[in-house]
Amino acid sequence: MLMIRLQRVGRIHEPTFRVVLVDSKRGPKSGQFLEVLGNHDTRKAKNNSHMETERIKFWISKGAQLSDTMKNLLITKKIITGKKVNALPKKRPIKKEVTSPEKTS
Numbered sequence: 001m002l003m004i005r006l007q008r009v010g011r012i013h014e015p016t017f018r019v020v021l022v023d024s025k026r027g028p029k030s031g032q033f034l035e036v037l038g039n040h041d042t043r044k045a046k047n048n049s050h051m052e053t054e055r056i057k058f059w060i061s062k063g064a065q066l067s068d069t070m071k072n073l074l075i076t077k078k079i080i081t082g083k084k085v086n087a088l089p090k091k092r093p094i095k096k097e098v099t100s101p102e103k104t105s
Helices: 053-061 068-076
Strands: 002-011 014-023 035-040 049-051
Touching: 002 053, 002 068, 035 053
Parallel strands: none
Antiparallel strands: 002 014, 014 035, 035 049
């Protein structure tokens, strides 16, 4: 399955990201992407990202999936429509200790 995700590039403490099309089985640091679809810089102004919207829409129509962060970014840029997704890791609920009821005889 193909995915459109962000790949971190740049120096230490200066993150910039590439928007890449990659096989979902490949890790983000493997560098084995199929196509570069743009770039995104989180440290600069909001308009400091370049994305090839036609190619992104083309790959989505072919069945490529979006990562959660990428989906939220495309919704913010108004390239696609929809609701944003919570991209933060899910917290596990605190489990309470189960005490067995005592037998009264």
